[in-house]
Amino acid sequence: MHRARLSAAASGTLALVMLLAACSSKPIDKTAGWSPNRIHAEAKDEMNSGGYDVAIPLLETLEGRAAGTPLAQQAQLEKAYAQFKNNDRAEALATLDRFIRLHPASPALDYALYMKGVINFNDELGLFSFLSQQDLSERDQRAAKEAFESFNELVTRFPESRYTPDARSRMIYTVNALAQYEVHVARYYYTRGAYVAAVNRAQQAIGDYRDAPALEEALYILVQSYDKLGMEQLRDDAKRVLEKNYPNSAYIARGFKPKASAWWQLW
Template sequence: MQRSKLSVFPALLLTGSALWLSGCSTTTSEDATANWSPNKIYAEARDEANSGAYEKAIPLFEKLEGRAAGTPLAQQAQLEKAYAYYKSGEQAQAISTLDRFLKLHPASPALDYALYLKGLVNFNENLGMFSSITRQDLSERDQKSAKESFEAFKELSTRFPESRYTPDAQARMTYIVNALAQYEVHVARYYYSRGAYAAAVNRAQTALTDYRDAPSLEEALYIVVRSYDALGLPTLRDDAQRVLEKNYPNSPFLSSGFKGKDTRWWQFW
């Protein structure tokens, strides 16, 4: 529920004359929806949302939550308010609304949609991060949104395997895993290019350990090989080389190094 903002104005002292305020009194703005039925409020809110006026739809959905409390319509209003927040770019408000819905309505028939929408909000918020990191010098970035998106999609897929939203959620989970793995590889390559070979090995190993079967693991192994070579550790280098050759016998990294593979990983989705 939104709070009304109260502004406090200082009194003005007018020298030499008196200010008389006649016919003025403190009034409250009228609620245009006071005599509306819940169905009318819902219809108006949907019209605003459908026209893209989400900032007008949100307060109407909030009113509907109160007017229709305890009914399926109130649950619908809460979900559509979350979607309106999402479409208007208010990710934090959307997630907060969805978390409240999941807590209050654990048996709702719309639970699968709520989980899907929560995953989608975090997924889209995270795309900006993934699409831009290859143009930056970086060492660390927050991956919290991507991981929370994955967890929401995973819960949806596990609890509601027959849901209409599950196939898309699973596709997005694959994207997230691949993107997070490639992120680790990108950071490993960043460290390698700056001579921080031990750090490069650590980040490449993170990708190899945490993200099985991701496409970027081929490059991760190559970074490990090159880093161990630069560190003067031939035994570890040769072990990593054998793993690379066994798993990727036709790897372009083996013949051409970093130039042998297109690594534009942000085109996954």
């Protein structure tokens, strides 16, 4: 009996210790007594000092505390920016997509579209592509196309937005990169003797991207590919177009030339 009482007491003590341990391990919300404005100020301070990983949960807390207010929308956009700067590209895009879906009439919608374009644009202008001297036209173009779509929606719907001029410049760059990608593939096929495939990709570049610098080489690839295929009429037609649009073309004088690396590194 005495032993049973001791055992029961010990069990009770153990349960109390475990309960206390559980309570002590529960995370403490330091923002529990903070106002939304204070949470926002703390998050901004963290972002200004580069503490994006700390700012993100603060902004998520702010979204909940200030739900239904303009401050909550601002917190969502700032969270997307913090995620982008924290190299969480997928999370940033998801945050912006959610904002665009939930707030289609927001006065900050132009900024959301701009940020979405910039994130995809910078994915194509990554540090490693610069260090490896890899031409952007040689990489997967999905991000470039998504960047163009976001910028195009911005300039179409918000022509007076302060973000529109920069978006237009980035669109020009993106179109040039996409055209150069098609020409890169066409050149790849040509050098391997796949002349029909080279013609198809060169024609695609010419049809889809007007006035891009890469179209000069696309026309030259058509001339050479038609020549290899024995299609003399098509070869001569393509050559006339090349000479008319690029009378001083270096391709006509010297053939294929080494790729210039400067055009895509200037941004």
